[in-house]
Amino acid sequence: MDLLLFGPPGAGKGTQAKLLVEALGVPQISTGDMMRAERSSGSELGQRFDAYMSKGALVPDAMVLELMEKRLRQDDASEGAIFDGYPRTVEQAEALHGLLGKLGRRIDRVVSIEVSLDVILDRVTGRRVCLDCGQTYHVRYSPPPESGVCAACGGSRIVQRKDDVEDVVRNRYEEYKAKTEPVLAYYQPRGVVVAVDGTGSLEEVSARIMAAIEGAAKGA
Ligand code: ADP
Ligand code: ADP
Ligand code: ZN
Numbered sequence: 163m164d165l166l167l168f169g170p171p172g173a174g175k176g177t178q179a180k181l182l183v184e185a186l187g188v189p190q191i192s193t194g195d196m197m198r199a200e201r202s203s204g205s206e207l208g209q210r211f212d213a214y215m216s217k218g219a220l221v222p223d224a225m226v227l228e229l230m231e232k233r234l235r236q237d238d239a240s241e242g243a244i245f246d247g248y249p250r251t252v253e254q255a256e257a258l259h260g261l262l263g264k265l266g267r268r269i270d271r272v273v274s275i276e277v278s279l280d281v282i283l284d285r286v287t288g289r290r291v292c293l294d295c296g297q298t299y300h301v302r303y304s305p306p307p308e309s310g311v312c313a314a315c316g317g318s319r320i321v322q323r324k325d326d327v328e329d330v331v332r333n334r335y336e337e338y339k340a341k342t343e344p345v346l347a348y349y350q351p352r353g354v355v356v357a358v359d360g361t362g363s364l365e366e367v368s369a370r371i372m373a374a375i376e377g378a379a380k381g382a
Contacts, residue, residue, distance in 0.1 A: 169275035172286035218333030275360035293319040
């Protein structure tokens with residue numbers, strides 16, 4: 163099963179993707195997480211990513227394609243994947259269509275997680291992330307352990323992303339509106355898009371997403 167979790171920054175894509183990994187038995191592929199890992203390795207490529215990420219601008223499509231070509235060749239993604247935060251442009255969606263096509267696959271379902279700009283700002287500015295495993299917390303809705311030790315991996319580097327401040331979030335939202343939202347129109351004629359309400363508890367949203375992908379799992 164190839165599932166795409168779609169939505170603005172802070173919609174809950176990463177959080178929901180992690181909840182789905184076990185249920186679906188396929189890995190989460192987050193280009194944002196992959197770019198942050200490259201950046202923290204200190205590589206020259208990571209520095210090139212950072213020039214865009216720190217401003218809230220999208221990384222150019224050619225660089226993203228290179229990253230994805232390598233990722234999809236890894237064994238764990240041979241049966242499918244949960245794509246989170248990718249594709250972010252129509253060009254990326256077309257490139258993904260080509261990559262999956264070569265493997266005899268296609269996107270089975272696009273779950274579009276809908277939240278308002280107010281909710282986005284509240285979620286993103288309160289977000290905290292584990293640098294070691296990518297686990298996400300929120301200062302009010304799912305606070306990191308007081309010990310500072312990550313509940314998911316035992317690491318002790320839970321931080322605020324430097325692009326999770328209001329000014330940069332607003333730029334990211336502008337990029338989303340201009341370049342990413344059209345990706346939905348790319349998938350719409352394929353009959354795979356289902357919209358879900360992204361507000362409410364993690365469990366409520368998760369149940370809505372499970373219901374939305376059930377049809378795809380049955381081949382509908
Ligand atoms: P969020 O899901 O909160 O919007 P991400 O971790 O997905 O954040 O992305 C953080 C930043 O990484 C983006 O603002 C952008 O600079 C870059 N990025 C991540 N994925 C992509 C992508 N598929 N295409 C272009 N840029 C990307
Ligand atoms: P995205 O990957 O779409 O950018 P995240 O999954 O990282 O979004 O979620 C953004 C922030 O909102 C995180 O701090 C996360 O803990 C929090 N969050 C996610 N889903 C919910 C929810 N249903 N209710 C409250 N907070 C949420
Ligand atoms: Zn962790």
